[in-house]
Amino acid sequence: MSRIAIKTCGLSTPETVGAAVRAGASHLGFIHFPKSPRHVDADRMKALASAAPSHVGRVAVLVDADDDQIAQLTGTGALTALQLHGGESPARVAAIRQRFALPVWKAISVKTRADIDAASAYAGAADLLLFDAKTPEGTLPGGMGLRFDWTLLRDVSPSLPWGLSGGLSADNVCEAIRLTGAPLVDVSSGIEDAPGIKSVDKIMAFCKAVSAC
Numbered sequence: 296m297s298r299i300a301i302k303t304c305g306l307s308t309p310e311t312v313g314a315a316v317r318a319g320a321s322h323l324g325f326i327h328f329p330k331s332p333r334h335v336d337a338d339r340m341k342a343l344a345s346a347a348p349s350h351v352g353r354v355a356v357l358v359d360a361d362d363d364q365i366a367q368l369t370g371t372g373a374l375t376a377l378q379l380h381g382g383e384s385p386a387r388v389a390a391i392r393q394r395f396a397l398p399v400w401k402a403i404s405v406k407t408r409a410d411i412d413a414a415s416a417y418a419g420a421a422d423l424l425l426f427d428a429k430t431p432e433g434t435l436p437g438g439m440g441l442r443f444d445w446t447l448l449r450d451v452s453p454s455l456p457w458g459l460s461g462g463l464s465a466d467n468v469c470e471a472i473r474l475t476g477a478p479l480v481d482v483s484s485g486i487e488d489a490p491g492i493k494s495v496d497k498i499m500a501f502c503k504a505v506s507a508c
């Protein structure tokens with residue numbers, strides 16, 4: 296496994312889960328958001344997550360989900376974390392963390408340095424910050440293959456454990472790690488042949504590139 300943690304996100308088949316595990320991913324991400332081409336329903340998510348070995352993290356990605364939706368995913372031990380990728384406030388993040396007793400990752404949409412600085416409001420509420428590119432109004436809040444200016448993270452010491460996401464691929468991930476010092480990288484579009492269609496070859500190439508950085 297690489298010294299940099301790797302989350303391969305938007306997995307929806309046993310084949311690609313298996314490939315990510317073999318490639319050395321530290322975390323597997325499953326999207327539960329019907330507008331996404333990577334959406335998996337609760338039963339499928341639990342089946343995919345349960346099939347993964349216990350040393351690999353299993354993260355559900357949610358967008359402004361209510362408690363009933365979250366409850367359908369949790370409680371079986373299949374998941375190890377919840378990633379909140381919408382407009383959840385620090386208070387909402389803290390409430391979800393307390394009610395569902397799982398570590399919570401909060402995605403932070405970044406366009407400017409002020410977006411990064413404002414993420415300190417989640418200290419004490421979230422367990423990890425995931426800096427992702429701000430996406431255009433009316434599109435998905437993530438999974439668009441867009442990157443932000445990574446130099447914005449230079450000289451930043453986030454108050455929480457953190458990761459980098461948005462537009463990463465085997466071709467650019469080493470540059471991203473060099474510029475930001477990210478301890479965790481999260482990828483979705485960069486390991487796909489088309490939206491929602493993961494590529495085993497690209498999963499392998501991404502994880503290999505991270506290990507070789």
Ligand SMILES: O=C(O)c1ccccc1N[C@@H]1O[C@H](COP(=O)(O)O)[C@@H](O)[C@H]1O
Pocket residue numbers: 304305324326328331332333356358380427435436437438439440441460461462463481482483484485
């Ligand atoms: O992937 C999606 O469809 C998605 C939908 C809604 C919220 C988040 C989503 N994905 C997350 O966005 C990051 C960045 O994706 P990309 O690599 O730029 O395509 C991804 O890692 C997921 O955590």
